[in-house]
Amino acid sequence: MTNAYTWVQWNTHKRIYDLALVIAIVLYLITFVGLSMLLSQTPEEFSPPILLIRALGTLAVIMLHLILIIGPLARFTPKMNALLYNRRHLGVAFFIVASLHGLLVFAFYGGFGIENPITAVLAGSYRAGGIPFELFGFIALLIFAIMAATSHDFWLANLGHAFWKTMHMGVYIAYTLVLAHMIFGMLQSEHNILYPIIITIGALAVASLHLASAFIEHKKDGHSITNADQSQWVQVCTVDEIKADRAKIVQIENQERIAIFRHDNKLSAVANVCAHQGGPLGEGKIIDGCITCPWHGYQYRPACGQSPPPYTEKIPTYEIKIEGQRVLINPIANEPGTPVDPATVDSPPATGDHNE
């Protein structure tokens, strides 16, 4: 959570993750180069720089696919939230690998300083009359550079998570450019049928997972509660639908989703969107008396939507009341961090897994 910024927000868990990541990267590069030299029938055709360019390129593509499937998979199963927690470090590691691939290409094809590397690489396809696949990779790398540079809570806090998220959706465009880079580049000179098969499986997996998760969310949005007469109070659920220390996520038509939490037999309603990266707060639970985001563990007090000191994040709150068993909400959001009296529940809470 945002209190004081550090260059890298390491903790024990993230250090172990990063160490495993570095070991995996080094092992992949050694294995790729080693096997290529061993299995190649004409080893003189492959110089070490070319093998390293290929090793870094293929590794970057594998890492990019992993990064892109974590998000939609986390929508299908909460078990994947652990991977979301570490996705930023995987993303920056990917950018370093992709940058090394790009730098080595520029250096190698520029004759290590003999020729202008920019024109040597980017004008090569034009001269040959082909599709400028290098340009696709170059533009993708620029997009990834912006993302890696802003992958820090400083930028999230100062740009606002809505703008930051919009900007980081550029990764989807960059992914398409990477595919174009591979299809019109490497694939044109490779005759092994395995390459197009692997690329096709990867692209279909990423696209189908994102489309499926997007359609599921779209369907949920379609089941929103109507408030045609613009009532001040809207019935959203009943008390027994909300389990202890968990939330019920509701959506009133044309509004953001609202999470109604039950803690100590009191109900509080807050925005379902975490102030950090927009995580679904209603899929989290109450820990130590605070709503805890399932993505990165950001916490908020249910009654006021404020993070406990020294943290400063705030989320909007909603007026809430109970009539009999019916839970009613005023759909107009309060300013983030506005204290609201919780509604007291008379009946004992249900227990078990969270519901939505």
Added chain:
Amino acid sequence: MKRAHRKAHLGIWLVLSLALIAMLFAAWSTQGAPQ
């Protein structure tokens, strides 16, 4: 995610899927062909 991002996510992937299909078609039809 905010509602606007959910809509954008769906829209982007509908468009990108078409682009991916077109590129994969190109990949399969031109793979290994002389340039």
